[in-house]
Amino acid sequence: MAIAYGQNGDIAAADMALAEEALLLGDEQQxxxxxxxxxxxxxxxxxxxxxxxxxxxxxxxLAP
Structure with missing residues (x-):
């Protein structure tokens, strides 16, 4: 999903897809x-x- 968003120029959505993938994989830092x-x-x-x-x-x- 992130690749498709990135190729369309929607970098924020690509980053969000990667964040959600990391969440599902248990990678808190990523x-x-x-x-x-x-x-x-x-x-x-x-x-x-x-x-x-x-x-x-x-x-x-969350940032203060």
Whole structure:
């Protein structure tokens, strides 16, 4: 999924797909890293922002 999003130029969605994959595989560090990358985009859709924040909240990594 991430490859398809990336090829379409939707890098935030690609990063979100990678964050969710890492979450499913139990890789907390990678999930958090990718979720933080998603949040860098200022033009981010609300659903992607919420999903990224959910991952960060899950691991107690929300920015103050």
């Amino acid at each position: 999930a958090v890293r990718m979720a933080k990358r998603v949040l860098v985009d200022d033009r981010l859709k609300a659903d992607l922002r919420n999903r990224a924040n959910d991952i960060l909240f899950r691991f107690g990594k």
